[in-house]
Amino acid sequence: MFAKNEAKSVEEYLLSVLDDRKKDIDFIHDFIQKAVPELKPYFASNMIGYGSFYYLDSKKQKKDWPIIALANQKNYISIYVCAIIEDKHAAEKYKKELGKLSKGISCIRFKKIEDINLETLKIVLKLAEKNPGVEGATLVDK
Numbered sequence: 001m002f003a004k005n006e007a008k009s010v011e012e013y014l015l016s017v018l019d020d021r022k023k024d025i026d027f028i029h030d031f032i033q034k035a036v037p038e039l040k041p042y043f044a045s046n047m048i049g050y051g052s053f054y055y056l057d058s059k060k061q062k063k064d065w066p067i068i069a070l071a072n073q074k075n076y077i078s079i080y081v082c083a084i085i086e087d088k089h090a091a092e093k094y095k096k097e098l099g100k101l102s103k104g105i106s107c108i109r110f111k112k113i114e115d116i117n118l119e120t121l122k123i124v125l126k127l128a129e130k131n132p133g134v135e136g137a138t139l140v141d142k
Contacts, residue, residue, distance in 0.1 A: 067129065
């Protein structure tokens with residue numbers, strides 16, 4: 001569940017994060033920008049997106065989605081990584097090396113920075129930059 005947020009821009013989003021998470025969200029935001037500087041940040045559906053790709057949804061409609069996204073959730077921080085590596089989602093392929101966290105299909109969830117292996121996260125982010133996608137989706141040109 002997303003933490004309440006009325007932001008309309010990356011700057012507003014970062015300013016709205018409460019003190020108990022602000023340091024970690026700011027750190028991860030900076031970390032992502034340094035790891036994959038070509039993926040420019042933008043505000044995307046109550047989270048910060050980095051870069052984007054286009055795909056056809058189940059109705060064959062063209063959709064735009066972030067390659068990487070950062071979200072402040074109610075009980076944890078989420079990094080969404082939409083990338084396929086060797087027929088697996090990047091987060092799935094590297095789940096053991098990423099650290100003490102929980103993982104969804106393309107989501108890395110953690111409570112504090114110390115729980116995540118930053119070197120492995122950097123590898124996953126760089127792979128996402130070069131291999132964006134969602135399992136079962138057809139990528140299309142912008």
